[in-house]
Amino acid sequence: MSDNSRLRIAIQKSGRLSDDSIALLKAIGIKLNIRDRLLIAHSTNENIDLLRVRDDDIPGLVMDGVVDMGFIGENELEEKMLERQATGKPADFEILRRLDYGGCRLSIAVPTEMNYTGVASLEGKKVATTYPYLLERYFKEQGIKAKAVMLTGSVEVAPRAGVAAAICDLVSTGATLEANGLQEEEVIFRSKAVLIQRADGELDAEKQALINRLVPRIDGVIQAKE
Ligand code: PRT
Ligand code: ZN
Secondary structure, three states, X not given: OOOOOOEEEEEEOOOOOHHHHHHHXXXXXXXXXXXXXXXXXXXXXXXXXXXXXXXXXXXXXXXOOOOOEEEEEHHHHHHHHHHXXXXXXXXXXXXXXXXXXXOEEEEEEEXXXXXXXXXXHHOOOEEEEOOHHHHHHHHHHHOOOOEEEEOOOOHHHOOOOOOOOEEEEEEOOOHHHHHXXXXXXXXXXXXXXXEXXXXXXXXXXXXXXXXXXXXXXXXXXXXHHO
């Protein structure tokens, strides 16, 4: 493992958030030596190590204090926070900045042939999703008794496979829904990538000082793009 005095930042190893997160770190002057297969990447000019992991692991790594910061989609962050609160695990963190990439929405979609007249049409039905806590919270808010069925992949084929009546999945262009004969009906959460850190006061002064030096540079990069 890496040296404990270095600031540890978790980023998605390979996926939709990886390139933009690395580009942002480089844009704020952090030189990185990333080797594809390695879990850890060291910065050559700052006291920073990157931990390259699956995005699903990033909220927990921050909330458990294994890393100091992380780049994560708000959808995944909120879902993991709800899951950890429900299971009695530490779920504290701070959002440092909302970023300008990773935009998507978590939506309920139903087969185009379904006679959908509103969320009440889902009463008593099963809805396939990778985000059961966000979906159950939505059902609760709406006063609907429907069941979230957890699927970690291929959520969009669940209705055709007879596994669920509807789905709740991330949407960006809508092409995946269309290709699977599904119609987007309810947006339940809007998400972007965010930069988070461990809860207030849990970082030593030196690391916090480094973070405080990095964040204004991020603001500079974001503003320059606007
Ligand atoms: O391997 P690992 O677990 O790290 O990656 P992953 O497969 O879980 O995540 P990844 O890389 O697919 O997504 C990472 C994050 O990117 C998500 O948590 C979101 O915050 C964000 N994001 C933005 C998206 C999308 N847009 C998106 N369109 N994540 C997933 N999708 C998928 C969606 O699930 C569906 O399958 O793309 C499809 C829909 O796209 P459209 O354009 O057809 O609507
Ligand atoms: Zn994932």
